[in-house]
Amino acid sequence: MSEATLDQTTTTNAQPKAARFAVFGTSFLLGLVLPVTAGLLYEAAFRAGLVQARLLPPPSRVFTTLWKLAQSGELTTHVLATTVRVGMGFGLGALVGMLLGALTGASRNARRLLDPTLQALRAIPSLAWVPLFILWLGIFESSKIALIAVGVFFPVYLGVMAAIANVDRKIVEVGRVFRLSRLALVRRVLLPAILPDFIIAIRSGLGLGFMFVVAAEIMGASEGLGYLLVDGQQLGKPDQILAAIIAFAVLGKIGDWLIVVLTKPFLTWQDTHQRGA
Amino acid sequence: MLTIDALCKIYPNGTQALEKISLDVDAGEIVALVGGSGCGKTTLLRMISGLEAPTRGHAALDGEVIDAPHPAVGIVFQEARLLPWLTVAQNIAFGLDHLPKDEQDRRVDEALLRVGLAGYGKRWPRELSGGQAQRVSIVRALVTQPKALLLDEPFSALDALTRESLQDHLLALWETHRPTLVLVTHDVEEAVALADRAIVLQPKPGRIFADIPIDLPRPRDRLSPEFAEAKRLVLKALDGSINQPHSHQAGRVQSPAAGGSF
Structure with missing residues (x-):
């Protein structure tokens, strides 16, 4: 039966x-x-x-510029440079954010020790770090990646910590009844329970990663989509600025979509009102 | 043997939930804790499970004091509390991590078969009905083969028919390894259908009002006059426990009605 x-x-399901x-x-x-x-x-x-199109070029001209950039191979160079920066900064920031968030979420003592400092650091506008990062890490890749990582870190840290602290006591008790160690409780109960919230946290983290890569590239880079923006401004080429903006939109959307698609198989258990929609 | 020795629980806000509860439960015995709401029966169970610490006194299994969740004590909650991200089979195997994979699979398959859920192993908890989920929750606690199983109103959220069938399932499961069962319930019929002894608790503060042996052979016929008489005795004690004046009367552990045999 x-x-x-x-x-x-x-x-x-198939139908x-x-x-x-x-x-x-x-x-x-x-x-x-x-x-x-x-x-x-x-x-x-x-x-x-x-309309006078000197400052706001029509779509046809923007796409022509985009096409030219793509054909000359310039677009690939810039997209690649930006992607690598975001990828490395995001990886670093998300990893540290996840570890510290899990620690402060699971242990009250760790939260008392670390969270006040981290919240104070969070209150600093991230761009304020730029001069210091440049002094410490130089003007090349390291300082840019560090800035992006800082931007990604906070939403991930905050999201993971809040999610872990909010896990249902009743579910945690099941772990206690089976005498899971602290680490096993985190791995077998807390982390799976927060997965949906974690995914939202890393999605907003990635969004901030793109925000900060622009800041980093505007402040000094010889390649990257942010460089295209500055270059377009200095040489009076609004079509190039818009082309770079479109490239940003597409890149950001693809990154977000990748997170959603890659994590979907792990969320089939969810019992939500929009399941399957 | 499960021993509860002068157990007291006072909450930080000063509420005295339990006062000097002492109770011995033999190995393999089924005991029902019955009482009105707020008499501390769930609190008592949580302290036997090691999830909460008593203020004074202790619970012990075979002489070993329980001060944290114990490997030989399992618990089934009022809600099934299945982990929603694990399949039914993975939920049942949750406490079997220390065993080799094939032994885990063997126990899970056998457990599913015994509660009539063969073929349900790969389903998600959200795909189960309330009664099915609670059956999974019971076998999750039993596959580790505990010496004592505590049940906190496990069937109270189910409809009458499902409840009766689950009570039968529970007895059938109990037959194999005969663990000690301590069952918290507010359902007198359930207590009489399952237990060797009904302990009636009295509220404010929680203490034992009556200890009523239920000496009926199994399987029990719910429609027999003996069953009705046992139910009447427990109900009478329950009534007495609720209508008692609040003044504390020490030594009132034997119900007048339960003095003799049936």
């Missing part, structure tokens, strides 16, 4: 796959309506001679 029920679940894809497609297209319409209207206004 249970076999039959299991079979049924598989078929009901709406096409339907679900259609839903995904529709919502994807729906999301494009607003920007595409705005772009087309502006393009039309430009063609009709209604």
Whole structure:
């Protein structure tokens, strides 16, 4: 009897796959309506001679610039430089944020010892570190990665600490009844329990990573999307600035999407009201 | 043998939850703790489990004082408390980490079979009904083969039919290794259906009001006159425990009604 029920679940799961894809497609297209319409209207206004496009070039010109950058291989260089910086800073910041967040979330003594200092450091605008990082680490990659890591660290730390402290006592008691060690309790109960919150924390961490890579690259870099921005400003090329902004948007969206897609298999257990949507 | 010796619990706010509870439970015996709400029955169970520390006195298993969760004492809570990110099989194997994988699988498969959930091993807890989840929770506590199993109103959230079937499941599981069972319940019928002894607790502060032996052969016929008579005795004691004046009367451990045999 249970076999039959299991079979049924598989078929009901397989059937709406096409339907679900259609839903995904529709919502994807729906999301494009607003920007595409705005772009087309502006393009039309430009063609009709209604707007002066010196400071705000029409989409056609921006995409031509983007295409030229891509063809000359410049875009790849810049995207790669930015991606490597964000990747390394994000990896470092997220890792340290996760470890310290788990420590302060799980142990009251660690929280009393570390959290006040970390909260004080968090209150410092991260950009204030830039001069110091440049003095300490030089003007090249290290100082940039350090700045990005600082930006990523705080949302991850805060998210993990709050999530661990908020894990249901009843679930933790199950771990205690089976006499898990402190470490086993973190690994087998606390970390899986906070996974959904953790994913949100690293997603906002990645967002901040992109914010700080721009800051780092604007302040001095010879390559990277942030460099394209500054270069566009200094040489009066708004189309290049917009091209870099679009590249940022695409890159950030891909990064976020990757986190969502890669973590999805670990969240199939969730019992949420929007499951499968 | 499970020994509870002059156990007191006073909460930091001054509330006295339990006063000098002493109780011996033989190995393999089934004891039901019955009482109105707020009489401290759950508190007592949590202290036997080692999850909470008593203010004075102690609980001990075979002479070994319980001051932290003990490997030979299992507990089943009112809610199933399955870990939602583990499958049913992984939940049952949660306390078997120290065993080799094939032994874990063997015990899990056997447990699932015994509670009528064969084939459910790969499901998520969210896919189970309340009764199924509680069955999984019971076998999760039993696969480690504890000497004593504590149950805190394990069936109170279920409908009457499911409850009766789970009580039968519990007895069947108990038959194999015969662990000591301490069952907290507010359901007199459940106490009489399962227990060798019903301990009626009295509130404010929690203490033992009556110790009523239930000397019926198993399997018990819930419709027999003997069953009804045992139920009446426990109910009467329960009534007495609730309507007692609050003044503390020491030495009142034997219900007048429970003096003789049936």
